[in-house]
Amino acid sequence: MSFFDRLILQCRAGFEKEAAAEITERASELGFYGYCMLDQDAGYLSFHLPEPGTAEKLISALSFRSLIFIRQWSVAGECLSLEGGDRVGQILPYLPEFPDCCEVVVEYPDTTAGRELAGFSRKFGSALAQHLRKAGVLKKGSENRLSLFVLSGQRIFLGYMPRRNSSGWLCGILRLKFPQQAPSRSTLKLEEAWHWFVPAKQWDERLPFGATAVDLGAAPGGWTWQLVQRNMFVTAVDNGPMQPALMESGQVEHVKEDAYSFAPAKPVNWMVCDVVDKPVRTAHLAVEWMLNGWCDEMIFNLKLPMKQRYQETRQCLNLIEDQLAAAGIGFKLSARHLYHDREEITCHLRRLK
Ligand SMILES: C[S@@+](CC[C@H](N)C(=O)[O-])C[C@H]1O[C@@H](n2cnc3c(N)ncnc32)[C@H](O)[C@@H]1O
Numbered sequence: 230m231s232f233f234d235r236l237i238l239q240c241r242a243g244f245e246k247e248a249a250a251e252i253t254e255r256a257s258e259l260g261f262y263g264y265c266m267l268d269q270d271a272g273y274l275s276f277h278l279p280e281p282g283t284a285e286k287l288i289s290a291l292s293f294r295s296l297i298f299i300r301q302w303s304v305a306g307e308c309l310s311l312e313g314g315d316r317v318g319q320i321l322p323y324l325p326e327f328p329d330c331c332e333v334v335v336e337y338p339d340t341t342a343g344r345e346l347a348g349f350s351r352k353f354g355s356a357l358a359q360h361l362r363k364a365g366v367l368k369k370g371s372e373n374r375l376s377l378f379v380l381s382g383q384r385i386f387l388g389y390m391p392r393r394n395s396s397g398w399l400c401g402i403l404r405l406k407f408p409q410q411a412p413s414r415s416t417l418k419l420e421e422a423w424h425w426f427v428p429a430k431q432w433d434e435r436l437p438f439g440a441t442a443v444d445l446g447a448a449p450g451g452w453t454w455q456l457v458q459r460n461m462f463v464t465a466v467d468n469g470p471m472q473p474a475l476m477e478s479g480q481v482e483h484v485k486e487d488a489y490s491f492a493p494a495k496p497v498n499w500m501v502c503d504v505v506d507k508p509v510r511t512a513h514l515a516v517e518w519m520l521n522g523w524c525d526e527m528i529f530n531l532k533l534p535m536k537q538r539y540q541e542t543r544q545c546l547n548l549i550e551d552q553l554a555a556a557g558i559g560f561k562l563s564a565r566h567l568y569h570d571r572e573e574i575t576c577h578l579r580r581l582k
Contacts, residue, residue: 231281232306232326235263236288237378237386238303239401241566242272242340247298250539252276255296261287272338273378275305275386293394297542297574298566300401301336303376305388314381317357320377321388324361329371330389333358336400337379346379353377402568408454412472415503416451417569422528423455424564426577435526436461441497443524444513445488446504450475456499457481466491489514493523502529511547515578516552519560526579531564534572542574548580 240248249265256263256276261283267274278284284304293302311319335354337346354377361367361375367458369416378386398404403424405417427435438460444453456463457480465471466484475481484491488504500518502511508531518524531545546564553560559581566574 233284233304233388234277234279234281234307236276236278236284236304237273237303237305237376237388238276238299239273239336239378240298241300241568242270242338244272244298244566245269245274246442247539247542247566249274249276251296251298254543255291256287259287259290261290263287272340272343273298288391293391293396295561297474297564298539300339300568301390301396302565303378303386303390303395305376305378305386308380309385309387310383311385316353316382317360320357320387321360324366324375326377327389328373328399329368329372329390330375331367331369331371333361333367333377334399335377335379336389339400339402339431340359343380346381349382350377350379353379371558374473378487394553405569410474411451411454412422412449412475413451414450414569416454418503418530418567418575419452419455419501419528421567421569422565422575422577425567425575426528426563433582437498440499441495442488442499442501443491443493443497445491445500445502445529447471447483450481452501452503456501461499464493464497469490496522497524498526500524500527500529502527504530505532508532508541508545509548512548515576519558519580522580524580526577528575528577530570530573530575532573546576549576 238248245267249267263276263278265274266278269275288304315345333354337343337350373389374392376388376390403421405420436459440461442456442461443464445466447453447465447466450472453463453465454475457478463481464484465481466486466488469487471483511529515529535541561579564574564576
């Protein structure tokens with residue numbers, strides 16, 4: 230019997246069904262068949278692969294970055310029930326079954342109850358890491374990280390995550406500080422999107438100072454503010470009012486038009502769109518911008534208030550992919566349920582030269 234028989238998948242609380250639909254579909258495309266166990270609003274679920282060796286194979290075969298609703302993942306065994314006292318000592322007997330790991334990561338569900346475990350998780354993680362380092366169990370440069378997913382001081386999933394095929398952010402969450410001058414909290418969505426979709430070393434080239442951008446559904450200006458921080462020249466399209474301080478930057482032209490009929494006078498580097506409308510309408514908009522060559526890259530939200538959120542997401546992404554492929558356009562499309570997204574996902578579409 231292998232210790233590992235499941236993946237532990239973290240997601241935003243309330244999106245367990247979307248994460249379940251996603252892992253079931255993506256795993257089956259690769260020939261892995263399992264079943265999910267989930268509780269609504271738990272902030273995580275498990276995907277069971279009882280056949281020995283399959284959970285480990287799946288986590289190496291499936292690209293973490295291609296997942297939308299799954300924020301973080303690990304391969305694990307059944308939930309351990311630890312007794313009080315020497316918890317580190319109770320973990321040790323399981324480790325001989327593990328691949329080499331370079332460090333210890335202790336995570337917990339992103340729920341009110343889960344976040345209360347942050348202090349315990351930190352302390353337990355550093356005690357365990359210290360012990361394992363002294364005992365020579367942690368090996369620098371190893372491809373995996375030892376993962377503990379904590380449900381309480383007693384109930385812990387023990388597993389590992391591939392270092393290069395998992396999120397480097399604790400619990401898969403990028404914590405950003407809200408900039409006080411920004412006109413709205415939405416500003417963090419665009420900032421997080423850039424961190425996720427654009428590698429840091431490409432920011433200077435792909436988000437260059439002096440570039441041009443169109444912000445559709447811009448008011449009051451949280452996304453425009455981010456573009457202006459990069460010193461871009463922005464056309465902000467919205468019938469609503471923009472924050473006056475932002476307009477004083479001199480970098481923003483406010484156009485009171487409908488986002489869905491607006492056409493830029495000249496192609497721009499970036500189009501971003503945070504309009505609240507039917508997702509399929511926004512998907513068509515993205516295709517139109519690409520077909521017309523109006524921008525090099527775009528970031529847009531698909532708002533998902535409906536029940537079948539995974540199906541709706543797939544339909545929109547398929548629509549974009551099919552239409553651009555039919556037009557012979559080279560592109561890269563990615564989507565992610567970001568930490569700062571609520572009932573929506575963020576998409577990134579880039580023209581490939
Ligand atoms: C979620 S808010 C955008 C927030 C903005 N991204 C920010 O960071 O402050 C959505 C905006 O879309 C605008 N909007 C909705 N439908 C629109 C349309 N058809 N054309 C242009 N703007 C639209 C609304 O007026 C609203 O200001």
